[in-house]
Amino acid sequence: MAFLLSTLPRQNLIKQVYRLLLLSALGFCSTASSVEPATTTLSSDCPASFLLSDNNQCLLRNLYQLYNSLGDHGIGGLKTALPAHRDGFSPEQIDLGRLLFFDPVLSADQSVSCASCHNPSQGFSDGLGRSVGIHGQLGSRSAPSLWNSAFLKDFFWDARSQSLEEQALSPLFSPQEMGNNPSQLLSSLRAVEAYPKLFKQAFPDTKDLSLDQIATALAAFQSSLISLNSRYDQYAHGYGEALNAQEIEGLNIFRSFVARCSQCHMPPLFTNQQIAVIGSPEPEDMPRDIGAEKTFDSVKLKGGFKVPSLRNIAETAPYMHSGRFQTLREVAEFYSGGRGHAVPEGEDLLLHWHISEPDLNADELDRLVDFMRTLSDSSMLPTVPHTVPSGLTTISGKAARDNNSQKSSSEKT
Ligand code: HEC
Numbered sequence: 189m190a191f192l193l194s195t196l197p198r199q200n201l202i203k204q205v206y207r208l209l210l211l212s213a214l215g216f217c218s219t220a221s222s223v224e225p226a227t228t229t230l231s232s233d234c235p236a237s238f239l240l241s242d243n244n245q246c247l248l249r250n251l252y253q254l255y256n257s258l259g260d261h262g263i264g265g266l267k268t269a270l271p272a273h274r275d276g277f278s279p280e281q282i283d284l285g286r287l288l289f290f291d292p293v294l295s296a297d298q299s300v301s302c303a304s305c306h307n308p309s310q311g312f313s314d315g316l317g318r319s320v321g322i323h324g325q326l327g328s329r330s331a332p333s334l335w336n337s338a339f340l341k342d343f344f345w346d347a348r349s350q351s352l353e354e355q356a357l358s359p360l361f362s363p364q365e366m367g368n369n370p371s372q373l374l375s376s377l378r379a380v381e382a383y384p385k386l387f388k389q390a391f392p393d394t395k396d397l398s399l400d401q402i403a404t405a406l407a408a409f410q411s412s413l414i415s416l417n418s419r420y421d422q423y424a425h426g427y428g429e430a431l432n433a434q435e436i437e438g439l440n441i442f443r444s445f446v447a448r449c450s451q452c453h454m455p456p457l458f459t460n461q462q463i464a465v466i467g468s469p470e471p472e473d474m475p476r477d478i479g480a481e482k483t484f485d486s487v488k489l490k491g492g493f494k495v496p497s498l499r500n501i502a503e504t505a506p507y508m509h510s511g512r513f514q515t516l517r518e519v520a521e522f523y524s525g526g527r528g529h530a531v532p533e534g535e536d537l538l539l540h541w542h543i544s545e546p547d548l549n550a551d552e553l554d555r556l557v558d559f560m561r562t563l564s565d566s567s568m569l570p571t572v573p574h575t576v577p578s579g580l581t582t583i584s585g586k587a588a589r590d591n592n593s594q595k596s597s598s599e600k601t
């Protein structure tokens with residue numbers, strides 16, 4: 189980021205960002221009604237908000253690149269920089285990743301795709317407390333949103349993975365999720381007529397379709413899921429009317445030292461990317477999920493989880509690693525309910541010091557919810573393919589067949 193700022197004159201960056209915002213708005217309108225052509229050629233254009241470099245890399249541009257890190261704005265400040273991000277994938281790699289993401293051919297019995305649990309119409313989550321994998325198996329945690337994963341340094345609730353590439357292999361080969369194995373995955377992709385050609389377009393310098401290429405393409409697609417144009421962002425960049433008085437009140441509670449939300453959910457990403465033990469409750473029939481204790485082999489981190497970003501949070505109910513809370517109001521009440529109040533008696537959890545006793549009243553809790561709902565922006569939603577190279581039914585195909593357009597879970601909050 190610092191590199192970008194020092195090499196790009198400020199005026200240029202502003203011009204580029206505005207051009208991209210305009211183009212993306214136009215692109216969004218035109219793709220909404222168009223029918224996607226058959227998938228024999230990958231796109232040579234970058235997704236909205238990325239600029240194509242001379243060496244065919246998509247580079248992210250956004251207004252936060254104008255700001256220095258925290259500067260003197262403090263935690264919760266508006267004009268602060270985002271953490272370092274992943275970009276530089278080619279348009280073809282991103283587009284191939286998009287097709288793979290929606291293609292159930294990646295799973296052992298060709299029934300489950302990444303999008304089954306990370307559905308774009310549900311904030312790239314699945315609306316479930318615990319995800320359901322191959323053969324209807326119930327998992328142990330809730331599926332996180334994938335928006336803005338380009339900015340994350342650790343993956344999974346317990347931070348056990350450090351890159352999108354490493355992460356992707358986990359669901360593919362997990363018996364509970366997609367149930368596949370490397371040789372079957374490669375042979376089923378090679379058996380689909382279009383894939384070897386598409387992989388060649390995305391990776392022209394390498395010979396054969398490989399696991400590394402699958403992981404790279406999925407990482408490329410996921411790092412293109414950018415959500416940075418919410419009403420909060422417009423307010424942060426200086427458009428004061430983007431938020432109403434109640435939402436601004438909510439923002440001020442959120443970043444106050446009474447509620448302390450922004451100490452962990454630090455703007456503009458709304459996570460400080462740390463692990464914290466907050467003592468959220470497990471589902472009634474489940475034992476304590478030890479979380480990061482296992483990853484770091486440290487009992488101090490028992491029940492510790494990665495602080496999740498709150499971007500598009502209104503779309504991704506239910507909440508927490510356990511999916512225990514149905515609404516944002518319930519989450520806000522949890523934080524106000526007293527330090528450790530949801531930890532069963534006799535259980536020893538080392539709660540984070542920012543988990544306090546804010547004792548917020550009903551109005552203040554409502555304002556926090558009002559504010560969290562301003563973090564929604566799906567304007568850069570990628571096109572969901574109607575058909576994938578394998579010809580198998582995608583989530584959009586299913587939705588069309590059942591004539592059951594998914595109801596946005598945001599209505600529940
Ligand atoms: C059966 C449902 C299911 C499928 C299929 C699935 N995921 Fe997930 N995904 C989850 C769950 C649940 C988690 C959280 C698991 C945990 O933290 O232990 C997760 C976590 C992730 C994360 C980490 C996000 C973060 O912020 O920590 C990424 C990235 C991800 N999945 C991408 C993918 C990709 C790519 C695929 C396809 C190759 C995929 N997932 C398939 C359910 C699923």
Ligand code: HEC
Nearest residue numbers: 448449452464468493494495496507508509519523540542
């Ligand atoms: C000490 C750090 C910390 C503080 C302070 C904090 N949070 Fe969290 N927050 C977390 C962690 C860690 C999780 C995930 C915990 C889990 O899954 O059990 C979380 C989860 C959430 C979620 C659910 C996210 C999801 O994707 O399911 C919301 C919403 C949320 N916090 C809002 C708030 C609000 C509002 C405040 C202030 C009242 C706040 N948080 C204060 C660390 C913190």
